[in-house]
Amino acid sequence: MERRWLNSYPNEVSSHLDYGSKPLFAYLSEAAAQKPEKTALHFLGMELSYKELYEQSVQFANALASMGVSKGDRVAVMLPNCPQAVIAYYGTLFLGGIVVQTNPLYTERELKHQLSDSGAETIICLDLLFGRVSAAREVSSLKNVIVTSIKDYLPFPKNLLYPFVQKRQNPSVTVDITYGGDVHAFKQVLKKGGKTEPQTEIDIAKDLALLQYTGGTTGPAKGVMLTHRNLVVNAKQCGAWLYRTSDGKEVVLGALPFFHVYGMTVVMNFGIMTKAKLVILPRFDPEQVLKTIHKHKPTLFPGAPTMYIALLNHPDIKKYDLSSIQACISGSAPLPVEVQEKFQSVISGSLVEGYGLTEASPVTHANLIYGKQIRGSIGLPWPDTECAILSAETGEMAEPGEIGELAVKGPQVMQGYWNQPEETAAVLRDGWLLTGDMGYMDENGYFYIVDRKKDLIIAGGFNIYPREVEEVLYEHPAVKEAVVIGVPDPYRGETVKAYLVLKEGASCKEEDLNTFCRERLAAFKAPRLYEFRSELPKTMVGKILRRVLVEEEKEKQAAEEVKKA
Template sequence: MTVYDEKPWLGRYDPGQPAGIELEHDSALAMFRASVARGPDGDAIRYFDGRISFAELDRLTDAFAAGLAGEGFVAGERVAIFAQNVPQFVIAQIGTWKAGGIAVSANPMYRERELAELLTDSGATVLVVLQSLQRDVAAAVVGGTAVRTVITTSELDFQSRDEPAVFAGVERIDCPGTLDLVELLDRHAGTAPPPVSLGPDDVAFLTYTSGTTGPPKGAMTTHRNVVFNAQSYRDWIGIGPDDVVLGIAPLFHITGLVGHIAVSLLAGAPLVLMYRLDPALTIDTVEAEQATFTVGSITVYIALMNAPNADRAKLASLTKLYSGGAPIPPSTVEAFREVSGNYIHNIYGLTETTSPSHAVPFGAEAPVDPDSGALSVGVPIYDTIVRIIDEDGTELPAGEIGELVTEGPQVVTGYWNKPEETATALPGGALHTGDVGYMDAQGWFYIVDRKKDQINAGGYKIWPREVEDVLYEHPAVREAAVVGVPDEYRGETVKAFVSLRSQAQVTPEEVIAFCKERMAAYKYPRQLEILDEIPKTVSGKVLRRELRSR
C-alpha cells in the first residue's frame, strides 16, 4: 500500500523497528500516576454535582486495591465491571491495575446467559456491579462461575442530586452476600496496596467482541495498546488539561475505555459522566461543564441535534468532535453543523485496534467519494499501516475495494484463551478486520460495509451504507438502516427501516419513491418499514441481525 509523503499525518509502522511514537509511560497506571503528580487538585471526574480530584481518585483506587488484596485477590486475576457510566467504573478499573489485575468490561445490557458466558470465559474472581444489575441479572449466575467476591454499588453514590430524569425509579437496594463499594473504600481508606509491577506487554483489560464470526471473544488489550492510543488521541486532536472530556460513549466499550477514560488519565483533563445518555440532559451538561471534546457513535449526535434544547449557544464549547463505530452519512454531519456550528470528524477502529486506527486530522474535513457518496473515515494514525487485500490475500492498489488489514502498536495481541481464533484474525499480528473498503489516490480510506452485510440482489452487489446515505437525505428521516431479506425472484432484496423526525409524517411508499429517483434500479429499497426507534447496541451500532429477524 502506497503511503504518501506529502501527507505528514500518515503513519509509519514497521513491526521489526521501534515505533515512531515513543511511549511516555510503561503502563496505563503509570500514565495516571503522572497526571496525579502534575495536577493533584484538578478534577478527574465530574458526576452531576460530585467532584473527584486526581489526588482523591488516587486515594480511592489505593483503597480499592487494598480491599481486593484483603479479599484474597492476587496479581493476574480478573475483575469484571458490570456498570453504566458512573465514577465507580473508573475507580474499579484503576484499582484493579493497582492490585496487579486485569479489568473485564461487561455490557450493562447483558442478560443472565451473556453475563455468565463472559464471567466463565474470563475466569473473573471479582465482580463489581450496580445494585440493580446484581438484583436483576448477576445474582442468578455468579454461583456457577469463578467469582468469589461481589462488590455492589449505587448509581446515586458520588453525587447528591436525584432530580435528573436518568435517575427516575432508581433506589438503593440491599444486596445480601455482597460487599458495598463505599463501605469497602471507607474501611481501607489510607491503606496502600501491596506494590505491583506492570509493563507494556501486560494485559490491561479484556474487552469482549463478537468480531466477524462466532461467540464473543475477549480481546487482550495491553498497557502498551492503551498508552499508545491515549497518546494518539491526545496528540492527533490536541487534548490537554484545559479540555473537558464528555463521556457519551459507554465506558465498557473500547471507545469509552480509551477515548474517554484513558485520554482523561493521560491529559489530566476532567471526565464528565452522566450515568446513561439523556440527550437533553447531555446538552445542558455540555453548557454547564463547558465540555470541549467527545467521541461517540453518530446515533448519539443524531439524538443530540434532535433534542428540544439543542442550539448553538449550548453546544458552542464542544468543538473537538469525533464519531466512529458506524458509517456517517455526509448529510448528517452537515445537519449537526447546522444545529451546533461544529464539525464532526470521522474516526475508525475496532475493539482489536484499541479504538482508532484511522482518523480525520483535527481541523480537516473528510472528503466524500464522488462515486459512492461515502464519507472518508480518515487516514491511518501514527505508526499504523493498513493494506487492502482481495479474497486471495493479494494486496490491491488505490481505488480497488477489498478487506482492510491493519498493523500497528494499537493492535491487540490476541483473544483470551483462544489461540485458534487469534491465529485466524491476527496472523503474524496483522488484524484482518472483516471490514470492506478502499484507499483513494490521496491516501484517504473509505469503509464500504461489513463483508457479511453485503446484499446480493439477482447477482447485483449492494452495500447497505449506500442506500442508507440516500435515506438520510429525506427531510423526514431521523435514522435509517438497511438489510437484505429473502426474495423469491431476486434471491435477496433491499429492505429499509427508518425512524422519523419529530412531527414528521410520510408514508413508506413516499420514501421508496424518493430513493427510486436517486438510485440505480437494483439498489433502491423494495420494502420499507417505519419504526419508532431503530434497534441499536448500547454503543450505538445498528442491530442488523434483529432487523433481519423481523
C-alpha cells in the first residue's frame, strides 16, 4: 500500500507510536502518583484532585466487588457529565469490569434493549432516571442499582438549592426512591469501599474495557467491543496529533458527553492520560459554555458542529473572551467550512474537522491542527492507521481521486460486535473495518467523504437509524406505511422527516405522532417533520424507494435557494 498521507505529516508526528502495555486505568493511578494535588475535575464550582479522583474510583471498584461484580462483568453507567460518571467508569475498569455507556436520554424501550443485550447486572444512574431504570428491570438481568444525584458533587450552597432548582425545571418529575436491598445510594457505596487498589490482571489486547452501543454501519443497536488497548491507543494517537500540548498544563472543556465515545476518548481518557484539568458540564448550554470558557480559560475544546454553531449564534458571544482556546477537533458530523472559519476568528487556535466511528474508538482521521488545513477534507489518517478506498466495482484499492468505500485498519479498531458474529463478519475482514462511507483520497493523502452511510441520519452529532424510527411509527394504529429520511437543518446538520400513509378511514395529527414517538424514542430520534401522502414511491416488488424521497428533498432545497437568490 502506498501511504501517501505520510508525506503530508509534520515532522513532529511519527507514523508509528509506542503504546506501552498498561491498561487504561493505570493512567489514572499514574496521574495520582505524579500530580496528586492537581485538579482533575472542575464541576460547577466543585473540584476533585487527581488523588481524590483516584481514591474514589478505587473505592467504587471495591464496593462493586462487595456486590459480587468481578472481572468481565458489565456495569452500565447512565449518567450525564459529572464526577460520578468518571468515578464509575474508572472504578469499573480497576476491577476488570466492562463499562456499558448508556445514554441518559434513552427511553424505557431503548434501555431495555441495551441492558438485555449486554447482560449488565449493575447500573449507576441519576435519581431523575430511577423510574425508567426500575421499569426496565423486568426484562434485564439487573441485580444492583446505584443511584446518585447532581447535588452529590455540588459545593455549598448549590447542593442545598439544587432540589428546588430541579423541581422548577422539571415539575413533572418526581424522585421517590426507597434505598435498601439492591438499591444503593452512591455516596454510601463509596464509604463502604476500601482504598486499596484491586490487583486485577489485564490482558490489554484481549480484555474488554467497554461496550459502546451504536447502530454500527447497518441495522439496530449493537455493542461495539473495545479493549483497553483500543482505548489507550486512540487517546495516545490524539496526544500525538496535539503535539504542542504539555502534560499537566492543559485545561480541557468537557461539553461533549462522556457516554458518547468521542467525548469519552478525546476529553476524558485523553485528559486524564495527560494529567489535564477537565472542566466538565452536565449538559450543553451555549451561555453556560461561553461563561465557562471566559472564566476557566480552557486550552482544548473538542466538540461537534452544532456546538460551535450555537456559540457563534449566541447574541452575546462578543462579551466573552474565547482566546484561551488553542485547539478544537470537531467530530460526530460534517463541519461546515463557514462555521470553521467563523469560529477560528474568535479563538486563538484552530478548529479542524476529524472523522471516526464508534467501531474505531472512534477517531481515524483529522486535519492538521498546527499545519495546513484542507477545506472539505476529513484530513489525514492518524499514526498506525491504514486506510484504503475500495472500488465499488472491483473491490480493489482505488486510485487517487476515485470514489469508493473507505476502509480502515489499525490498533484502535474494535474486536467486533457483542454476540453478533454475523454482523461482525459483515464489517470486519482481515482486520479491515468497512466503514460504509463513500469517499476518495487525493494525491497528497488527504481523505474526503462524499456520501455517508446508506440511510444514516446524523442530527446534532447523534447517529439515527431510520429503521428504528420507522418501527415505532408502524406501531401507531393509524399508520399504514412509514419511511424516514434525513433532511438538511441549519443547526442540527440534519433532522428527521417522516413520510406517512395512513390506514383507510384513519386520521392522525402531527401532534399525536410527535407525542407517540417521544414516548418511545429518545427526543433526538423523534421526527421533527411529517408529510402525509396517499402513496409512497416503490419498486415493482413493493420496496419503498427511500432514495427518491431524498432526491425530492434536494430538489426542494435547490428551488428554495433559487428563490432566495
